[in-house]
Amino acid sequence: MKDVAKTRKTQLAEHLKVSILTLRLQPGTDLDEVHLSDAFGLSRTPLREVFRQLAGEGYLDLRTNRSARVSEMSYTTLRDFFLAAPMIYGAILRLAAANAKPVQIEALKTAQQAFKAALRDGAAEERALANNRFHEVTGEMSGNVYLLPSFNRLLIDHARIGMTFYRPQSGRMVENLSEASQQHDAIIDAIETRDETAAAQLAEDHWNLSRDQIELFVMPDALDVPMGLPPLSKPA
Amino acid sequence: MKDVAKTRKTQLAEHLKVSILTLRLQPGTDLDEVHLSDAFGLSRTPLREVFRQLAGEGYLDLRTNRSARVSEMSYTTLRDFFLAAPMIYGAILRLAAANAKPVQIEALKTAQQAFKAALRDGAAEERALANNRFHEVTGEMSGNVYLLPSFNRLLIDHARIGMTFYRPQSGRMVENLSEASQQHDAIIDAIETRDETAAAQLAEDHWNLSRDQIELFVMPDALDVPMGLPPLSKPA
DNA sequence: AAAATACATATTGTATACATATAAATTTCG
DNA sequence: CGAAATTTATATGTATACAATATGTATTTT
Secondary structure, three states, X not given: OOHHHHHHHHHHHHHHHHHHHOOOOOOOOEEOHHHHHHHOOOOHHHHHHHHHHHHHHOOEEXXXXXXXXXXOOXXXXXXXXXXXXXXXXXXXXXXXXXXXXXXXXXXXXXXHHHHHHHHHHOOHHHHHHHHHHHHHXXXXXXXXXXXXXXXXXXXXXXXXXXXXXXXXXXXXXXXXXHHHHHHHHHHHHHHHOOOHHHHHHHHHHHHHHHHHHHHHHHOOOOOOOOXXXXXXXXXO | OOHHHHHHHHHHHHHHHXXXXXXXXXOOOEEOHHHHHHHOOOOHHHHHHHHHHHHHHOOEEOOOOOOEEEOOOOHHHHXXXXXXXXXXXXXXXXXXXXXXXXXXXXXXXXXXXXXXXXXXXXXXXXXXXXHHHHHHHHXXXXXXXXXXXXXXXXXXXXXXXXXXXXXXXXXXXXXXHHHHHHHHHHXXXXXXXXXXXXXXXXXXXXXXXXXXXXXXXXXXXXXXXXXXXXXXXXXX
16 A cells, blocks of 8 residues: 555546546536545545645646636637747757657657557547647656746647647648648657757747647638628518 | 635745745755644645645655655756746746736836845845846736746746845946846836837846856856966975 | 525535654664 | 664654535525
């Protein structure tokens, strides 16, 4: 019973993270302490500590005397996301190329294999999680404690936004996903050859593609309906 | 007894933050739960929650079955700091100029007054804290939830590094501090006039000045000793 | 009937007691 | 005397019981 207990906390944290990233727990959802502690065989004390930790990482919002909530996503946050992401992603990938250790490169390759597998025959959830994992590894590679907090915060909402566009709804979106996978390969290459400039450029390209994918969802193809005023309504 | 209890947690968190920022609690210091909970009239349960929160913000490091520790500062972190700070500070100040609300501008002016007062007749601790407060407000102004985690993480170590160089040890360092104060005024101006470009430029200038100040400490003026080999040691 | 107040219920916050793990000290054996 | 092992002590981790706060319901009042 030594690491079992510690694992229960980790399990709970892991479960909540995955549920939030995949939108199974939607933004704004209230979390019931008693219910969760029962489900994971934990008392409320350690559970509340996990809540605090996840709140610090940006998964949850805590309000005193109120239930913990899955952190919200509004249009404001989406706008902030678009402003911050290119800069942070670029910096992280540049540093990843500069500092990646061999074991981390292996981890990145493994993550990319899992991503490809998810693209082939995985559901939207698996794709978003695999993509998330890939980028988490690049964050670890960068090893910069000052950039990681923002980067990981971005990854959370990138996954959540992605959960909508990793459910491809048009041929164009499917193409984009396969291009994203090719970019991942190129990123691995740039990191392995320590090519910081290429890594930074790939970050920009990768981000632009991701943004296009999001826009395809936000602004879908117009419906195929002729323009002009509709015929006068005929009273029933 | 309603907000008194909640205040005790806040008080504890505030106390720890200030102590860590001012190096009264030095990096690596172990924190005793029982001792602290006694001192603040809290039981260990809420105290541990505060620990988790502060760990998430970067003040503490938690290790299972070991005491909580004030987060470390090594040469590696200093290097990472120099890499990340210019980018984040620039982005924050640019966004601050774009989004600052009137009440926040008032808060910034108040913070600047406190900073000037601390420069006139305050100790090193007060100066570092006042400077920290000034920049915290600019962070609030930016209002970007994705940049704030890294920005606030940077501010912690900037204050701690600053605690060494806000204790001016040479005429040059005193000049730098007064220039820093002037730059604060210029920053307020740029924000009030919504001049994003000026704000970004000032961020760079302000950072360069800060870096110079740090370098003055890391690499002090050479001792006034003639070069060349020392005379042969004469055995006592 | 609508609004306001009081009450009941459920949920969050805290304290205390207990379990477990790590570190220190003492003892035992080579 | 020194090293290893066992015991002892201290601190961390968890569970449970209790207190305080918020919410929903019922009752009262206008």
